[in-house]
Structures are given as structure tokens and as C-alpha cells.
Amino acid sequence: MKKFAAWILVLVLGASSTTAFGFPLKAVDTPNDKGNNVTLSWPAQPHPPEQWAVLRVEAGKTYAAIDTIGGELTGYTDETAKNGVPYQYRLAGLGAGGAGVFSEDSQPAVPEPSWFDTGKLNVFIVITLFLALVLYYIGQAQRGKQWSFRPIAGLAAIEEAIGRSTEMGKGVLYVPGVQDIDDIQTIASMIILGNVARMTAKYETPLMVPANSPAVYTVADEVVKGAYADVGRADAYRSDMVRYITSEQFAYVAAVNGMMLRERPAANLLLGAFFAESLLLAETGHETGAIQIAGTANVHQLPFFVVACDYTLIGEEYYAASAYLSKDAKLLGSLKASDTIKILLVLTIVAGCVLLTLGNHTLAEFFATQ
Amino acid sequence: MKREIPLLISMAAGIFVLIGFFVPHPAIRDIYDDIQGWVIIVVAFTYVLGMANLLRINTEQIQRRAKDWPYKLALVLSLIATMIVGFFFSRGSHYLDDGTGFSWIYLTFYSSMSSTMFSLLAFFIASAAFRAFRVRSVEALLLAVAALILMIGRVPIGNAIHPAIPQIADWLMEIPQNAAKRGILMGAALGVIATGFRVILGIERTYGEGGGT
Amino acid sequence: MSAFFANLRRLDRRWIFLTVGLLVVVPLLTGFHIAPVLPSARARGFYDAIEKVPPGSTVLLAGDYDPGTIAENYPMHLAVSRHLMRRNIKIIAVELYPGGPPLADQVLHIAGAEYKKREGYDYVNLGYKSGNEAVMSAMGSAGIPRTFPADRSGTPVGQIPVMKGIENFGQIAMIVSVSAGYPGTKEWVQQVVSRYHVPMVAGVTAVSAPEYYPYLQAGQLQGLLGGMAGAAEYEVLVKAPGLATRGMDAQSLAHIFIALMIILGNLAALPQRTPGAKK
Numbered sequence: 001m002k003k004f005a006a007w008i009l010v011l012v013l014g015a016s017s018t019t020a021f022g023f024p025l026k027a028v029d030t031p032n033d034k035g036n037n038v039t040l041s042w043p044a045q046p047h048p049p050e051q052w053a054v055l056r057v058e059a060g061k062t063y064a065a066i067d068t069i070g071g072e073l074t075g076y077t078d079e080t081a082k083n084g085v086p087y088q089y090r091l092a093g094l095g096a097g098g099a100g101v102f103s104e105d106s107q108p109a110v111p112e113p114s115w116f117d118t119g120k121l122n123v124f125i126v127i128t129l130f131l132a133l134v135l136y137y138i139g140q141a142q143r144g145k146q147w148s149f150r151p152i153a154g155l156a157a158i159e160e161a162i163g164r165s166t167e168m169g170k171g172v173l174y175v176p177g178v179q180d181i182d183d184i185q186t187i188a189s190m191i192i193l194g195n196v197a198r199m200t201a202k203y204e205t206p207l208m209v210p211a212n213s214p215a216v217y218t219v220a221d222e223v224v225k226g227a228y229a230d231v232g233r234a235d236a237y238r239s240d241m242v243r244y245i246t247s248e249q250f251a252y253v254a255a256v257n258g259m260m261l262r263e264r265p266a267a268n269l270l271l272g273a274f275f276a277e278s279l280l281l282a283e284t285g286h287e288t289g290a291i292q293i294a295g296t297a298n299v300h301q302l303p304f305f306v307v308a309c310d311y312t313l314i315g316e317e318y319y320a321a322s323a324y325l326s327k328d329a330k331l332l333g334s335l336k337a338s339d340t341i342k343i344l345l346v347l348t349i350v351a352g353c354v355l356l357t358l359g360n361h362t363l364a365e366f367f368a369t370q
Numbered sequence: 371m372k373r374e375i376p377l378l379i380s381m382a383a384g385i386f387v388l389i390g391f392f393v394p395h396p397a398i399r400d401i402y403d404d405i406q407g408w409v410i411i412v413v414a415f416t417y418v419l420g421m422a423n424l425l426r427i428n429t430e431q432i433q434r435r436a437k438d439w440p441y442k443l444a445l446v447l448s449l450i451a452t453m454i455v456g457f458f459f460s461r462g463s464h465y466l467d468d469g470t471g472f473s474w475i476y477l478t479f480y481s482s483m484s485s486t487m488f489s490l491l492a493f494f495i496a497s498a499a500f501r502a503f504r505v506r507s508v509e510a511l512l513l514a515v516a517a518l519i520l521m522i523g524r525v526p527i528g529n530a531i532h533p534a535i536p537q538i539a540d541w542l543m544e545i546p547q548n549a550a551k552r553g554i555l556m557g558a559a560l561g562v563i564a565t566g567f568r569v570i571l572g573i574e575r576t577y578g579e580g581g582g583t
Numbered sequence: 584m585s586a587f588f589a590n591l592r593r594l595d596r597r598w599i600f601l602t603v604g605l606l607v608v609v610p611l612l613t614g615f616h617i618a619p620v621l622p623s624a625r626a627r628g629f630y631d632a633i634e635k636v637p638p639g640s641t642v643l644l645a646g647d648y649d650p651g652t653i654a655e656n657y658p659m660h661l662a663v664s665r666h667l668m669r670r671n672i673k674i675i676a677v678e679l680y681p682g683g684p685p686l687a688d689q690v691l692h693i694a695g696a697e698y699k700k701r702e703g704y705d706y707v708n709l710g711y712k713s714g715n716e717a718v719m720s721a722m723g724s725a726g727i728p729r730t731f732p733a734d735r736s737g738t739p740v741g742q743i744p745v746m747k748g749i750e751n752f753g754q755i756a757m758i759v760s761v762s763a764g765y766p767g768t769k770e771w772v773q774q775v776v777s778r779y780h781v782p783m784v785a786g787v788t789a790v791s792a793p794e795y796y797p798y799l800q801a802g803q804l805q806g807l808l809g810g811m812a813g814a815a816e817y818e819v820l821v822k823a824p825g826l827a828t829r830g831m832d833a834q835s836l837a838h839i840f841i842a843l844m845i846i847l848g849n850l851a852a853l854p855q856r857t858p859g860a861k862k
Contacts, residue, residue, distance in 0.1 A: 034395060034396045034399050035396065077753075079753075113394065114393075114394050114395060115393060116392060116393060117393070123391075124392055127388075127563070130560075130564075130567070134564070134567050134571075138573065179765070182413075184565055188561075188565050191574055213413075214413075214416035214417045214418075214421070214423075215412075217419070218420075240430075243424070244420035244423045244424050245424075248480070249651065250483070250484040250651055251483070251487075253487060254483070262437060276488060276491060276651075276652075276788070276790060277487075279491055279494050279498060280487065280490055283497065283498055286502075297558040297562070299558075299793075299794065300790050300793060300794050301790075302554075304498070307498055308498050314554060315557050316554075316558050316560060316561035318558075318561070319561025319564060319565050322565075322568075322574060330573045331574065334564050334567065334573065335564070338560050338564045342556075342560055345556065345560075406717050410713075466681060466684055466685070467735070476682065477650070477685065480682075481651075481653075484649070484650055485653060485654070488654075492607065493600040495841060496599050496602075496603045496837075497596040497844075499841050499845045499848060500594070500596070500844040500847060500848040500851075503848055504848070504849060505849050514845060514849070517842075518845065522838060522842060524789075524812055524838070525618075525838045526618035526620050526621065526835055527617050527618045527838075527839065529618065529621050536621070536623070543793055547793055548796050548800070551793065551797070552797060
């Protein structure tokens with residue numbers, strides 16, 4: 001019945017060239033989108049109808065109803081428009097209280113795709129600043145500038161743990177987390193694995209790397225092989241050092257626990273993204289008497305690692321590991337950039353808090369993401 | 371070239387995806403969406419390699435009667451049996467539907483064992499609490515007190531002992547815990563960005579070119 | 584006393600395991616009751632958000648968990664299905680864990696039978712789709728029918744009455760995320776809430792609940808259930824006490840025992856401690 005009423009209205013409006021108008025209707029190209037969208041807005045009505053019929057017209061054609069929406073709404077996005085085509089809109093009231101209620105015709109709006117999402121300007125500025133700082137400090141590092149960084153006990157302990165394993169004639173177990181290769185924590189873990197593999201190659205320590213996904217297995221295998229070749233110990237590399245276990249979380253944990261209990265590694269390096277299995281791994285590792293170094297950016301697992309492991313790398317310490325272990329000047333330069341941007345962010349937070357306390361929301365609103 | 375090509379590919383893909391985050395125009399966004407689809411396809415192919423590795427290592431250990439080789443045999447036989455049931459006796463792409471052989475294997479074996487492994491956490495938390503939670507400093511004392519309040523406050527008995535306990539527990543979670551967590555998250559986010567830049571700019575090469583410096 | 588501490592230091596952890604096991608099993612088997620469940624502000628937010636959804640609306644129910652976290656997620660999944668159906672809200676269920684669909688089917692059928700709702704007309708389970716966040720993103724950009732062209736039983740969505748008019752998130756009144764981890768609540772917030780501004784509530788495992796407090800405070804989540812305790816609080820609010828409420832007594836005893844273990848562990852270490860000794 002309502003649809004019928006809308007069509008009657010369309011015919012009436014289409015037939016008449018001028019119609020009595022009510023409230024203003026604004027139509028604009030929806031910003032920050034890939035096109036085909038026009039956003040309508042109108043002031044709230046004191047006595048809104050039960051529903052609105054959204055009518056649309058292109059040049060040379062008649063108005064047609066494209067949608068029916070709730071009467072309480074004051075905005076609508078037409079997602080069926082074509083880019084480059086000017087459209088005009090009109091609202092017509094339907095149902096109870098809708099008879100004779102309609103808006104003015106909107107100004108023509110032409111939907112176009114946007115080249116830049118202005119809603120992400122704040123992110124763009126910070127990213128650009130960060131990139132500029134990274135390039136600047138890398139340049140400085142290449143010119144011989146050196147910085148001092150605070151020692152991180154967990155990272156210093158990695159080489160110590162590998163040495164201990166060598167003395168005891170036992171192996172090192174490296175667990176790269178339970179996420180796939182597209183997770184940045186797993187990528188960071190692969191980077192650290194390269195450094196660890198160079199150490200185990202030098203010391204001739206057995207290395208075991210159980211991978212939870214085939215992609216991680218493929219990358220880890222290449223990393224280990226390359227690391228052994230790098231230090232001239234390609235002959236010591238064995239293809240069963242890295243093995244694919246399973247992608248299922250608890251099946252993977254069961255398998256790794258089994259490896260810990262059977263192989264009895266002297267050092268367990270739990271570096272990557274972990275979830276509920278973190279304590280299962282850490283406790284089992286402790287039972288075998290291994291020294292355990294864990295690192296993750298999953299904050300909800302950090303308490304378990306802090307309690308159950310000998311050393312824990314927390315959040316950014318984990319991401320800084322490759323720079324610390326390799327001592328590569330360019331990597332240390334990027335670490336310096338991280339620290340600098342962090343100081344700037346802290347100052348921004350303080351400034352934002354002060355401004356908010358004084359009633360000024362500008363900075364807070366600029367950094368809001370929704 | 372063995373080093374340069376992977377670096378160029380990761381640099382190009384990384385820069386494109388980074389730009390795609392800021393540019394909604396279909397000229398960029400459609401390719402961005404396609405790249406995400408390519409990732410899924412490439413990862414799917416790696417399952418073949420993973421399966422081959424799994425079978426090779428375990429069959430070698432079975433052949434040489436390595437330690438606990440019966441478990442390896444059980445693994446290989448389970449793998450083959452599940453694959454046969456899943457491919458040929460489980461209604462094709464509806465293999466997870468109720469009543470299929472695969473669904474029966476999954477619910478009867480895997481779900482039960484998975485839940486069992488997860489439930490081990492309860493036991494391990496108790497033993498870790500006894501063994502490792504040592505108060506050796508002021509910070510550790512604060513941590514222990516907060517843990518005790520939260521342990522009691524998050525269950526109904528906390529409110530039964532005193533209504534203030536769950537309120538203090540909620541305050542601890544909402545204010546100090548949130549503040550610390552946000553600090554860690556922000557630092558970790560900067561670490562993520564830095565790592566991403568290092569990979570895109572080709573400075574971090576370890577994972578890409580097999581450990582070379 | 585020193586003998587007691589010495590024995591405590593040598594305590595085999597299997598005694599701890601046995602005690603935990605008994606403290607959990609005995610209340611579940613005997614129905615031993617300790618204290619009533621009091622709903623928290625977060626659970627109330629979850630309940631109130633669903634109460635605000637108009638009857639006849641359509642809600643997306645994302646059951647992103649598998650049997651591994653069934654104890655925490657299943658009770659909240661069932662309770663929210665009951666709540667939605669009681670309010671005559673239509674449900675479109677999706678799962679991003681391969682083990683999720685049978686669990687979603689189970690809760691929808693149980694709640695559907697109780698409230699006389701018909702599959703296909705009042706609710707539908709679109710099933711599992713691999714791709715994690717890409718699926719969420721595709722539901723918004725390509726549309727829900729194109730991302731899930733058929734439901735779990737293979738019926739094309741064009742033939743399912745409850746899917747009529749559903750194109751993308753514009754027609755979804757709320758997202759209810761029952762999540763075990765990844766992919767889950769955080770990805771729904773990042774991919775959908777921040778882009779399409781759909782209201783959302785979430786039920787998550789207890790260990791990951793603190794991770795979502797910032798989203799709750801920022802208004803990206805209207806309510807949050809944390810673990811079995813959160814599920815029990817919600818069951819009390821919807822007046823349908825179930826598995827979670829029964830489990831809270833066992834959980835209370837287990838928590839008290841773990842608190843005791845922390846204290847005993849430190850007492851056991853006390854006589855051995857020398858000034859300045861560090862690990």
C-alpha cells in the first residue's frame with residue numbers, strides 16, 4: 001500500500017512542473033569515498049511523517065522513488081548514483097502525517113570518487129612525519145652518528161641462552177607465535193629468527209622451529225637456510241629444523257609441548273603473537289628446566305609470560321629486537337625515529353589533555369578517528 | 371638479482387597498500403582489493419608445501435623408528451583418514467555441514483581435544499600462581515594485591531564478601547590497567563609502523579632474502 | 584613451621600591440579616551454590632543496547648569462536664540469541680571460524696524452538712567464510728549477498744525471506760560479536776564500526792576482555808561481556824539462567840584457590856629469601 005502511495009506521488013510530482021515546497025534539502029557528493037554516493041541531509045521536522053520517500057531525478061528525466069526510509073531520520077546516502085551525473089533529490093512524506101509533506105528540490109549534486117580520504121588526514125600527517133624522521137635518522141646513521149639505547153635484559157639474554165644450550169649439548173626451541181605471515185608480529189619474529197639462526201649456526205646449536213602455518217614454515221625455512229649460509233655454515237643446515245605442525249591453535253600447542261617434553265631444549269624462545277596458549281607453553285617449558293625468553297605485543301598474554309618466563313619483551317621492545325640484535329646502523333636509526341615520534345606523541349597527549357581541561361576540543365577532535 | 375627482486379616486490383606492494391589506505395578512488399582501491407585477494411590465493415598454495423613437509427618429516431621418523439614414532443604414525447594415519455573422509459565422504463564443499471563424516475571427526479575428536487587443551491589453562495594458572503608469582507619488590511607487591519582483588523572481585527563471591535571488592539576490581543581494570551595498556555599499545559603501534567617502514571624501504575632484509583645482511 | 588614451609592616448597596604440582604579439578608567438578612555436579620550473580624555495568628550496557636534495537640530490525644550475529652572456547656562463548660551466544668528472538672529481532676548469523684557454524688546452528692535452533700521462530704523467515708545462518716578481515720570488508724563494499732551468496736545449507740540468499748532488502752551494513756541495526764580472539768571483535772570494530780558506524784556489542788573471552796575496554800570507553804562498543812562471568816551476568820539480565828550461571832560457583836571456588844596459591848607460594852619462599860636476592 002505504501003509503495004503504491006509513493007508511486008502515485010511520483011506520477012503527480014512528475015506531471016507537475018512546479019510543486020509547493022517545504023523544508024530545505026541538501027545534497028552533496030559523499031566525501032572520501034570511491035564514488036557513486038550522494039549524501040542528503042535535512043533539518044529535523046517538528047511533526048515528521050511515518051516515512052519518507054526519497055525521490056531522485058537526472059537531467060531530462062522525471063522524478064523516481066529510489067528508497068523509503070524512516071520518518072525520524074535526518075540523513076540518507078544514495079549509493080546507487082553514477083559518477084559524473086548530476087542528480088537532484090526531493091523527499092515526500094508517506095504514511096501517517098505524510099500527506100502533502102515534502103522538501104524543496106535539492107541543488108544538483110555530482111558524485112565523484114575522492115583521491116584522498118580527508119578523514120584520515122591525522123593518520124597521514126603522523127605517518128609522513130614518522131617516515132621523514134626514519135629517513136632523517138637513517139641518513140644520520142649512515143654518516144656515522146651513534147646513539148645509546150637502554151639495555152634490554154631479554155635481548156641480551158638471547159645469546160646467553162643459546163650459549164647455555166650449546167654448553168649443555170641441547171637445542172634451542174624457537175616458537176614464532178600462532179599467527180600467519182601477514183601479521184606484523186610474525187614478520188618481526190622471522191626477522192629475529194634470522195639473527196637467532198646466525199647464532200645457532202656459529203655455535204653449532206641444534207635449532208627447532210615449529211611453524212603454525214605453511215606460509216610461516218616457508219618463510220622461516222628460507223630465513224634459517226639463508227642465515228646458516230650467511231655465516232658460512234650452510235653444511236650445518238638441516239631441512240627438518242623448520243617444520244610445519246598445524247594451523248589449529250591448540251593442536252599446535254599440544255605438538256610444541258610434546259617437542260619440549262621429548263627434545264628437552266635448554267632454551268625456549270617464544271617470540272610472536274600468542275593467545276590463550278601462552279601459559280600452556282610457558283609452564284610446560286618451565287617444567288623441562290629451560291631458560292625462557294618470551295616476547296609479544298598481545299598485551300593480554302603479557303602477564304602470563306611475565307610470571308612464567310625468565311625474560312619478557314613487552315610490546316615495542318619486541319619490535320626493537322632486530323635492531324638490538326643486529327646492531328645495524330640503519331635499524332638503530334629507525335629505532336631512534338620511533339623514540340622521537342613517541343616523545344612528540346606524549347607532548348601532543350599532554351597538550352590535548354590541557355586543552356580539553358580548558359574546554360578546547362580542537363586537538364582532540366583532530367586526532368579522533370570516528 | 372636474487373636479493374633485489376624480492377625487495378622490489380615487497381617495496382612496490384608495501385607502498386601501494388600504504389597509499390591505498392588513504393586513497394578511496396577506484397583507480398587505486400580496486401587494485402588494493404585485488405592485492406588482498408592475491409594474498410589469500412598465494413597463502414592457499416603454501417598449504418601444499420606445508421603438507422609435504424609434514425608428511426616427509428613424520429614418515430622419515432617412522433621409518434627410522436625415532437623416539438615416540440607410534441605418535442607420528444597416528445598423526446600420519448589420522449591426516450590421511452581425515453583427508454579421505456573430507457574429500458570423498460563429506461558432500462564436497464558442504465564438508466562442515468551437520469551429519470557429514472568430516473563434521474563427525476571434527477566434533478568428536480578435534481573439538482573435544484581442543485577444549486581439553488584449553489581447560490588445562492585452569493590447572494596451569496594455579497600452578498604458575500603458586501610457583502612463580504613471587505613478591506620480590508614493591509611493584510610485584512602491587513601486582514599481587516591487584517591480582518588478589520581482581521580474582522575475588524570478578525566472581526560473585528567477591529560481592530558477597532563486600533560490595534566494595536567488585537567496585538575496586540572494576541576501577542583497577544578501567545583506570546590504571548587501561549592507562550598502562552594504552553601506553554603499551556601505543557608503543558607497540560609505533561613499533562609496528564617502524565617495522566613496516568623497515569620492510570617497505572628494504573632496510574630489514576632478513577626475512578626477505580633469507581638472512582642476508 | 585619450617586617443616587611445613589619445606590614441604591610446601593616441595594609440593595608436587597599434581598596436588599594443585601587435583602584440588603582445582605575437585606573445586607570445579609563438585610559444584611557443577613552437586614549444584615552447590617555460593618553467591619548470587621550481580622550484573623556489571625558492562626553487561627547492563629550490552630543488555631540495554633539490545634533493548635534499544637526496534638523489533639523487526641535485523642541484527643548481524645557474528646559467532647567467531649570454535650569449540651575451544653565453548654565454555655565462555657557458547658552461553659553468551661545462546662543468551663543473546665534468546666534475547667534477540669524474544670524481542671522479535673531478525674538474526675543474520677555469520678562465522679569466521681571454521682568450527683563456528685555447528686555451534687551457531689545449535690544456538691539458533693534452541694532459541695528458535697523456544698520462541699517459535701522459523702529459520703529463513705526470522706533467522707538465517709550464512710555459515711563460515713575464510714578470509715578474516717577481508718570478509719568483513721567485503722560485506723561492506725561488495726555487499727552481504729555477494730559475500731555470502733548462499734546460507735549454510737546452500738539456499739541462495741535471494742530465496743531467503745529474512746535476507747530480503749539486506750544489501751550491506753546500511754540495513755543492519757546492530758552487530759553482535761561473540762568472539763574468541765582473532766578474527767573477532769577488534770576486527771569488526773576496525774573494519775565495520777569505524778567505517779559504517781553500526782552500533783556494536785561484544786561478548787569475548789575473559790582473558791581478552793580488558794583489551795576491549797578502550798573501545799567501550801570510546802563508544803565504539805555499547806556493551807561488553809567478559810568470559811563466563813559476563814555470560815552469567817547477561818543470563819541474569821535476560822532472566823534465562825543457564826550454563827554460565829551454573830559455572831560461576833565453580834569459578835568462585837577456583838578463583839579463591841588461586842588467590843590462596845599466590846599467598847602460599849610467597850609464604851613457601853619466605854624462609855629462603857635473603858636480602859637483595861633477585862631472580
